Amino acid sequence: MGMSSPVGLHRVLAPHGVLPQAARSLDTAPDIADDEVRVRVERLNLDAASFRQLHTAHGGDGDAVRAAVLDIIKNCGKMHNPVTGSGGMLIGTVDAVGPRSPLGLRPGDRIATLVSLTLTPLAIADELARWDGHSEQVPTSGHAILFARSVAAVLPDDLAPELALAVLDVCGAPALTTRVVAQHRDHGGQPTVAVIGGAGKSGSLALAAARRAGAARTLGVVPSAAERDRLTAADVADDVALADARDPVALAHAVERHLGRPADVTVVCVDVPGCEHGAILATANGGTVIFFSMATSFPAAALGAEGLAADVTMLIGNGYVPGHADLALTLLRDVPGIRALFAARLAAEAAG
Known part of the structure; x- marks a missing residue:
């Protein structure tokens, strides 16, 4: 990847000139810039307002909620609910770290991202097949990209990942x-x-x-x-x-x-x-x-x-x-x- 921006401007596909959170779509290419980190995604945690809106809009139909979330991610390259404007966060394992990344992460670290999914490039590889659409926590696989100005925390060894994710989501x-x-x-x-x-x-x-x-x-x-x-x-x-x-x-x-x-x-x-x-x-x-x-x-x-x-x-x-x-x-x-x-x-x- 060519020149990068610490706030992710190089990942914005449209519209030009806005920050990733305000973008309609992001570049989710797995190749990372020198200051980026690629994460192998294990679980998403949808924020409560977004999940409630989706659940209500689709009458509690889990299949419809799953399809809606998948459609958002595929179209936007991130999880950005267009109604609530919110997304959530994720946990996963660090897969690759650019030599100029300031985040202090290493390959193999299990982390929770402490920045919103509304600004995180995200690609899903499994069609969300393991999620029933009835909970905020979404087991999945794929990859996400963190920028130099992103924030992440290494998951503690003494807590179940689901519990740590739920806490860190609202920290x-x-x-x-x-x-x-x-x-x-x-x-x-x-x-x-x-x-x-x-x-x-x-x-x-x-x-x-x-x-x-x-x-x-x-x-x-x-x-x-x-x-x-x-x-x-x-x-x-x-x-x-x-x-x-x-x-x-x-x-x-x-x-x-x-x-x-x-x-x-x-x-x-x-x-x-x-x-x-x-x-x-x-x-x-x-x-x-x-x-x-x-x-x-x-x-x-x-x-x-x-x-x-x-x-x-x-x-x-x-x-x-x-x-x-x-x-x-x-x-x-x-x-x-x-x-x-x-x-x-x-x-x-x-x-x-």
Whole structure:
């Protein structure tokens, strides 16, 4: 391969001049540039918002979901859901490393990519034949390309690959939550933290991170009694509230009822649209809202905050914070409730 770009511009087929994430199609040629890495793919992990959209759009028909994902990958050279704009991540084994790659990887390393599949050149070799279309984790074979500016983590030896993948897929959430809680502490005390979607992967890790970072009180908000019971049993939140995050007034009332006032920090980890206004309404003036859902409408968030005269800082959880992988894996190892929630989720997915 000829001249390369550390951000992957040389892999963009169309349209010319955009970064790989914004491209319609990428070059998936297996020959690598001097600063690239080729990975032999073992498993994809579709992000929750993308999988939910595909599952809903195809009425739960696993064959149709599989066909849709395969069509996206073949047409785009990457997994980039055109509706949600999101993709996921993958695990695999390093197959080849260019002599100028700065990623510190070696052939034979089993890794998880910590950059989105929406910008990762990806070619599938098995037609996704081993996937039933009913879970976020997709066993497959093929190859992917990492750029000089990509991020990857070597998989730990003490965790099953499926478990490590599930944790690393959302490791940005606990890291940014930790940073924001620490910033609030630096400016005047211990904040209260509400996590919308607290029983999910990113939500449960965010709750555990907030508690560890010194939050005064943590609240997990969930939509069903079953999730409330699971999150209560996991003991990763000080309290658990039952509310529909799409109902702004009900959500705000639930947060205030359990915390005694609006939250100082609200973390949105649900994978359904329409939760922006409730999160803003549930947050105190001077507080912070972190949006970690790919279902978020950022125009709705910005205009909603304006319309509510809400003096809140709104952050986009971009999935990368230095040290995010190690932090998330440490929480999984140290907090029994986190491991129990992740294990139960993976077992449910495996059972179909």
